[in-house]
Amino acid sequence: MKPAPFDLCIAETVEDVTGALASHGETARVIAGGQSLMAMLNMRLTEPDLLIDISRIPGLDRITVDQTGVTVGATVRQAELAAHAEAREAVPLLAEALSHVGHIQTRNRGTVCGSLAHADPSAELPLMLVLLGGSVTLASAQGRRTVAAEDFLTGTLTTSRRPDEMIVSAHFPRPPAGAKTAFREIARRHGDFAIVSLACIAQGRNLRLAVGGVADAPVAVDLADVSAETLPAQLNALAWRLRGYDDIHATARYRREMIRRLGLDMIMEAMA
Numbered sequence: 001m002k003p004a005p006f007d008l009c010i011a012e013t014v015e016d017v018t019g020a021l022a023s024h025g026e027t028a029r030v031i032a033g034g035q036s037l038m039a040m041l042n043m044r045l046t047e048p049d050l051l052i053d054i055s056r057i058p059g060l061d062r063i064t065v066d067q068t069g070v071t072v073g074a075t076v077r078q079a080e081l082a083a084h085a086e087a088r089e090a091v092p093l094l095a096e097a098l099s100h101v102g103h104i105q106t107r108n109r110g111t112v113c114g115s116l117a118h119a120d121p122s123a124e125l126p127l128m129l130v131l132l133g134g135s136v137t138l139a140s141a142q143g144r145r146t147v148a149a150e151d152f153l154t155g156t157l158t159t160s161r162r163p164d165e166m167i168v169s170a171h172f173p174r175p176p177a178g179a180k181t182a183f184r185e186i187a188r189r190h191g192d193f194a195i196v197s198l199a200c201i202a203q204g205r206n207l208r209l210a211v212g213g214v215a216d217a218p219v220a221v222d223l224a225d226v227s228a229e230t231l232p233a234q235l236n237a238l239a240w241r242l243r244g245y246d247d248i249h250a251t252a253r254y255r256r257e258m259i260r261r262l263g264l265d266m267i268m269e270a271m272a
């Protein structure tokens, strides 16, 4: 199938985008790397009247690394972030997770913020944003606002972005100094969306753990006083809390079991 007809706006400024979104509302869509949106257009899962191409807007292609973390502009490609030496040093987990996001070809086109906007519950970048306690900054004709990860990612392919807003940047905070981090995922093939993905930040016996692919959005929990003895019960309780879901890739029961097994393996590595 081919997309339904649409008009194309090549935006030159953020104001071009917010102006077009304000006047068209739900019938307009931003296009960034097109790696998810083109498939949805071709299958006519979405039929916007207007596509707003943001890829040529100056200044949105910046990666900024400072004491607080890594800030990524709306047109930064996933491959650019993965290759950015300072960002890799500041938040090593990002590059590790990015190596599991699709394939070289999709990472060369797909943007970091596009993945956050798309909000697939199995996607690795939303998982990172939730684990690290990050945020996105949204712009509209009314101004800008910054929204914390867990308030932004509200469900499957659903965010708290209003139809008249675009993401202008995302911020991934540095993990605390001295903390250890780890990432695991299980997918049918490398580069496929994860069936279950997990990431953690360990500081002594305190742990922040994030799980993707089990609930309808990535979930992070803080666990205190973790040890090899307490962990199986803590992971089991989390698995039952998130419940999981059945789809063509795996059952809810399998997803819960991956939290227990992959989670234990990953956390033991991080705490070693």
Ligand SMILES: Cc1cc2nc3c(=O)[nH]c(=O)nc-3n(C[C@H](O)[C@H](O)[C@H](O)COP(=O)(O)OP(=O)(O)OC[C@H]3O[C@@H](n4cnc5c(N)ncnc54)[C@H](O)[C@@H]3O)c2cc1C
Pocket: 029, 030, 031, 032, 033, 034, 035, 036, 037, 038, 054, 074, 100, 101, 102, 103, 106, 109, 110, 111, 112, 113, 114, 115, 117, 118, 120, 122, 123, 124, 125, 165, 166, 167, 168, 191, 192, 193, 194
């Ligand atoms: C073969 C294949 C395998 C893949 N595997 C994985 C994988 O394993 N893990 C994974 O996480 N992803 C995977 N993806 C998805 C990929 O990471 C996409 O690049 C990403 O989900 C969307 O980024 P994009 O820049 O291409 O966004 P687009 O496709 O351009 O847009 C996606 C959605 O986000 C909206 N959007 C984009 N940017 C903005 C913005 N700045 N403001 C507001 N809305 C915006 C669009 O309107 C659209 O609704 C895969 C894709 C393909 C084709």
